[in-house]
Amino acid sequence: MTPEEILLPLLTVVIAMELFMMYLMHIRMKQLNGEVERLSSRMEITDVELDQLTKNIEEFKKIQI
Numbered sequence: 001m002t003p004e005e006i007l008l009p010l011l012t013v014v015i016a017m018e019l020f021m022m023y024l025m026h027i028r029m030k031q032l033n034g035e036v037e038r039l040s041s042r043m044e045i046t047d048v049e050l051d052q053l054t055k056n057i058e059e060f061k062k063i064q065i
Contacts, residue, residue, distance in 0.1 A: 045053075
């Protein structure tokens with residue numbers, strides 16, 4: 001057997017495995033992106049909520065003193 005006859009199937013298998021791994025990584029990235037979007041939607045705060053939170057904190061500080 002020549003080296004070309006050995007390397008061609010070997011490299012074909014290696015490339016196929018790399019393509020499969022890239023596909024799995026692509027799927028995982030989509031899952032993580034969905035999780036980030038869900039978490040960011042939970043963390044959104046409006047200006048009104050922020051103003052109310054600031055007022056409550058200031059009132060709490062006054063009560064503590």
